[in-house]
Amino acid sequence: MEPLLASSLPQKDLKLLQCKIIHKEWFTPKIVRLRFDEPHIAKLSNPGQFINIKVTDNYVPLLRRPFSIHRVDRENGWFEILFKVIGMGTQALAQHEVGARLDILGPLGNSFKILSQNDSAILIAGGLGIAPLLFLAQELVQSKISATLFYGNRSKDEVCTVKDFDELGVAHFLATEDGSAGLKGRVTELVAAKKNMVVQSNSMIYACGPNPMLQRIKEMMEKMNKVCQVSLETLMACGFGVCLGCVVNSTSASNPYKYVCKDGPVFYTSEIDLRE
Amino acid sequence: MNRLAVTIGNLELKNPILTASGTFGYGEEFAALIDLNRLGGLVTKAVSSEPRAGNPLPRIAETTCGMLNSIGLANVGVKNFIADKLPFLKKLDTRVIVNIAGKTIDEFASVISEIEAAGGVAGYELNVSCPNVKEGGMSFGASAQITALVTAKARLITKACLIVKLSPNVTSIGEIARAAEAAGADALSVMNTVVGMAVDIATKRPKLATITGGLSGPAIKPIAIAKVFEVTRSAKIPIIGIGGIMSCDDVLEFLITGATAVQVGTANFLNPQISEQLVTDLENYCQQNNIQDINQIIGSIQVK
Numbered sequence: 212m213e214p215l216l217a218s219s220l221p222q223k224d225l226k227l228l229q230c231k232i233i234h235k236e237w238f239t240p241k242i243v244r245l246r247f248d249e250p251h252i253a254k255l256s257n258p259g260q261f262i263n264i265k266v267t268d269n270y271v272p273l274l275r276r277p278f279s280i281h282r283v284d285r286e287n288g289w290f291e292i293l294f295k296v297i298g299m300g301t302q303a304l305a306q307h308e309v310g311a312r313l314d315i316l317g318p319l320g321n322s323f324k325i326l327s328q329n330d331s332a333i334l335i336a337g338g339l340g341i342a343p344l345l346f347l348a349q350e351l352v353q354s355k356i357s358a359t360l361f362y363g364n365r366s367k368d369e370v371c372t373v374k375d376f377d378e379l380g381v382a383h384f385l386a387t388e389d390g391s392a393g394l395k396g397r398v399t400e401l402v403a404a405k406k407n408m409v410v411q412s413n414s415m416i417y418a419c420g421p422n423p424m425l426q427r428i429k430e431m432m433e434k435m436n437k438v439c440q441v442s443l444e445t446l447m448a449c450g451f452g453v454c455l456g457c458v459v460n461s462t463s464a465s466n467p468y469k470y471v472c473k474d475g476p477v478f479y480t481s482e483i484d485l486r487e
Numbered sequence: 488m489n490r491l492a493v494t495i496g497n498l499e500l501k502n503p504i505l506t507a508s509g510t511f512g513y514g515e516e517f518a519a520l521i522d523l524n525r526l527g528g529l530v531t532k533a534v535s536s537e538p539r540a541g542n543p544l545p546r547i548a549e550t551t552c553g554m555l556n557s558i559g560l561a562n563v564g565v566k567n568f569i570a571d572k573l574p575f576l577k578k579l580d581t582r583v584i585v586n587i588a589g590k591t592i593d594e595f596a597s598v599i600s601e602i603e604a605a606g607g608v609a610g611y612e613l614n615v616s617c618p619n620v621k622e623g624g625m626s627f628g629a630s631a632q633i634t635a636l637v638t639a640k641a642r643l644i645t646k647a648c649l650i651v652k653l654s655p656n657v658t659s660i661g662e663i664a665r666a667a668e669a670a671g672a673d674a675l676s677v678m679n680t681v682v683g684m685a686v687d688i689a690t691k692r693p694k695l696a697t698i699t700g701g702l703s704g705p706a707i708k709p710i711a712i713a714k715v716f717e718v719t720r721s722a723k724i725p726i727i728g729i730g731g732i733m734s735c736d737d738v739l740e741f742l743i744t745g746a747t748a749v750q751v752g753t754a755n756f757l758n759p760q761i762s763e764q765l766v767t768d769l770e771n772y773c774q775q776n777n778i779q780d781i782n783q784i785i786g787s788i789q790v791k
Binding site for chain 2: 225226227265270271272273274275314316446447448449451452453454455456457458459460466467468
């Protein structure tokens with residue numbers, strides 16, 4: 212690989228922190244963004260990295276919950292996460308209000324590689340897969356790499372944070388499954404519709420979303436001969452390479468598995484196999 | 488005088504807090520987060536002859552107050568352990584116990600021989616109780632006879648502290664404990680995980696690829712306490728209590744029941760600083776309750 216403009220060694224700056232919520236923003240009755248006052252993570256984390264949060268102070272749920280770092284303000288020392296209330300963990304987390312302090316382990320994992328050979332980037336998000344891509348967009352803009360966002364959702368209501376991409380100067384194209392905004396269909400169909408744009412650019416492709424979507428993107432990008440990085444989400448227990456629970460199938464003959472928390476969460480699509 | 492010091496076989500521990508195999512890597516993963524030298528000891532991830540990739544995914548599932556795992560003894564293998572992991576462990580001022588896995592009795596013996604040649608470890612914990620492998624794990628530990636054979640063979644190879652880790656998934660843990668003791672074990676780790684299962688109601692599939700796995704976490708603590716109690720009635724060698732320890736109260740409960748030391752497992756995932764914290768908490772408890780020697784507490788259970 213070519214020289215890296217931005218990368219980090221996993222766990223180099225790992226700390227267990229008590230972070231105060233300083234802002235809470237609901238996009239829908241289920242999608243919420245939390246901002247934490249924490250200079251350590253704001254200053255030292257890189258796009259694609261994640262944090263592991265203890266969402267309650269009891270054993271229900273027992274395990275921490277991992278969230279990718281959504282956006283940082285390095286100067287003012289805060290960072291954000293974006294999530295949807297789905298299960299017990301996210302429900303508990305969403306109940307915390309401004310002023311609460313949460314037990315957070317981070318920053319964890321590797322990060323998106325930003326290569327000097329690419330003068331542009333295409334970001335592909337499915338649903339809450341948008342979360343790490345805003346931080347990535349911040350860093351790309353800093354590195355003077357122009358970015359375009361393809362963003363798919365079920366419906367218009369769930370389209371969130373587009374304004375923040377606009378403010379960074381990142382152009383976006385939308386797809387919704389019910390057709391309420393942008394192209395009617397999935398984000399993979401949007402990418403197919405904009406195939407010329409993808410093929411003709413000298414872009415690195417970055418994608419985040421559900422595994423079936425990422426597998427489809429992997430296959431599409433292989434056909435187009437494009438290099439693609441994806442950020443994965445899995446169940447994790449520790450988040451720092453100890454429990455060995457968060458495996459993903461690898462394409463390497465010598466080692467059948469990779470660990471999402473320490474080898475990832477960002478992988479080149481050539482490294483992993485996301486088929487069921 | 489160090490009021491927390493305890494003895495397991497020929498091994499003096501500065502305190503009874505150890506970390507459980509499979510929840511603490513090879514120690515170095517925690518070095519940035521805690522002072523490893525404050526621990527009584529640490530037990531490494533299992534080490535086998537050859538590197539093992541482990542089981543297919545999914546490997547973990549969360550349950551009420553617990554988690555299921557089926558990692559399948561994924562590990563770097565003994566040669567990489569000696570080359571890459573042992574140099575760090577040797578520098579520590581704490582007792583390093585290597586958890587040993589094997590598919591055959593000979594594999595247990597050969598892994599120990601290789602590590603003995605490299606030196607620098609305080610003891611071995613024989614993993615004859617992993618519920619997630621077909622050969623050498625629980626299938627060995629469910630048989631008193633095979634447990635005795637593995638233990639006796641290991642005993643011939645090493646003078647270091649030899650610990651046998653027992654499974655709760657047996658008809659009589661006391662019988663297995665006696666067999667290990669008679670074969671020369673210095674201590675018993677009680678207990679490994681409890682076989683458990685969870686099903687996804689949407690897909691109707693088991694949540695683990697191997698269908699069943701090992702349950703750990705606070706959910707299993709009462710089972711572990713019962714097994715420790717049972718083993719105290721069957722064997723005389725020291726017991727290391729394991730199962731769902733989350734707090735200093737939990738540590739005390741194991742010690743009172745009869746464990747000489749404890750291992751902290753799943754709690755390391757939630758709070759990577761918990762093991763060191765428990766040392767501090769136990770010191771404070773002894774100070775506040777005017778306990779000069781932790782051994783006064785061990786086995787102090789009152790049963791009518």
